[in-house]
Amino acid sequence: MQIKNIKYDVLKQKMGDRIQKNKNLAPFFTLKMHTVAEYYFEPTNIQDWKEIMSIVFEYDIPYLIIGGGSNIAVFQERISGIVLRNRFISKSIEDETHDYVDFKISSGYPMSMLVKETVDLGFSGFEYHYGLPGTLGGAIYMNSKWTRPLSYVSDSLMIATIMDLEGVVRQESRDYFEFAYDYSKLQNTGEIFLEGIFRLMKHDVAELQKRSEEAMCYRKNTQPFGVATGGCFFQNISKKEQEKHSLPTGSAGYLIDASGLKGKTIGGFQVSEKHANFIINTGNGKSEELHELINVVKTEVKDQFDIDLKEEVRVV
C-alpha cells in the first residue's frame, strides 16, 4: 500500500528536499538486506523530530525509526510510509562535580563515538560497550548490554526526554523505562527516546581504556567481526527455563551449536562458525533465505531441546 500523494505533498511542502523517495536502505542495516523506503528522512535535532512526527501523526503515515540498523532484520522489499533514520547527534555537559559529570546526549549519537570519547576523557559508564554498534537511542530502546561484567547502556541514565504517540514531548526518570533483559517500556508504548542526561563517574583513564579494550578483545575472540550481521539473533532463555531443562547455560548460541547448526547455510545466510547465535549475510542474502534459515534453527532447537527460541532482533 502506498501512502496517498497528498501526504507526500505535505511531507515535501513542510520538510522540503530533505524528504527522499524510494531510498535504498541496504547500507543502513548491518545485515545489509536489500529494501527500499517509500519515503525517507533524517531528523538531526529535536525540532526536526517534532516537525516530522506532527505530520506523521496528523496524516496517519506509517513510520519506522532506525538508529544504526544493527538490530533489525527486514523482510519487506519495500517499506511503505516513511523511514526515519536518526541523525540527531549532540553531546553537552549539564553539570559537573569533583566526582561526576552529567552529559546531555542525543539519541542518534553513535555508540562507538560515545564510548571512545567518554573513556578518553576519564568518564565511566559506557566503557564496556566498546564495539557495540548502533546509536544511543537504539541501545536504550533495546536495553543493550555487555555481560562480562554485566553492564547496561541504560545504567547511567538519569532523565530522558521522550515523545509520545501524540507528539507530546516530556521528561521521565530512569525508572519509567522498566528496563529488563532486552526490554525497555518503549517497546510497548512506541514512544521515541529523543535525548537523555547520563551521569558518568570520573575515573582513571588508563583503567577505563583497559576495560574497554578487554571487552573489545573478548568480542573479537568470540564473535564474527567485520561481517554483515545483526548481532545475536535469538534471545537467551530464562534461568527458570534453563533449570527446567537441566542445561549448563541459558545461551541461545549454546542451544544452536548443540543442535549441530554451526555453519548451516541457506543461500546467502549462514549460522556463524564462530558464534552460533550470529547469523551472517555472506553476500547477496535474500529475505526468503533468512526466513528459511531462522525456521531451520527454531525447528532443530525445538526438536533437540523442546525450547522455543525467540528473536532478539526486531523483525520488520
Ligand SMILES: Cc1cc2nc3c(=O)[nH]c(=O)nc-3n(C[C@H](O)[C@H](O)[C@H](O)COP(=O)(O)OP(=O)(O)OC[C@H]3O[C@@H](n4cnc5c(N)ncnc54)[C@H](O)[C@@H]3O)c2cc1C
Ligand atoms: C556485531 C554486533 C554486535 C552486537 N553486540 C551487542 C551487544 O554486545 N549487546 C547488545 O545488547 N546488543 C548487541 N548488538 C545488537 C545491537 O547492536 C544493539 O541492540 C544496538 O543497541 C541497537 O542500536 P541501533 O541504533 O542499531 O538500533 P536499530 O537496530 O536501528 O533499532 C532497534 C530498535 O530500536 C528502535 N529505535 C531505535 N532508535 C530509537 C529511538 N531513538 N527511540 C525509539 N525507538 C528507537 C527501532 O525502531 C528498532 O525497533 C550487536 C549487533 C551487532 C551487529
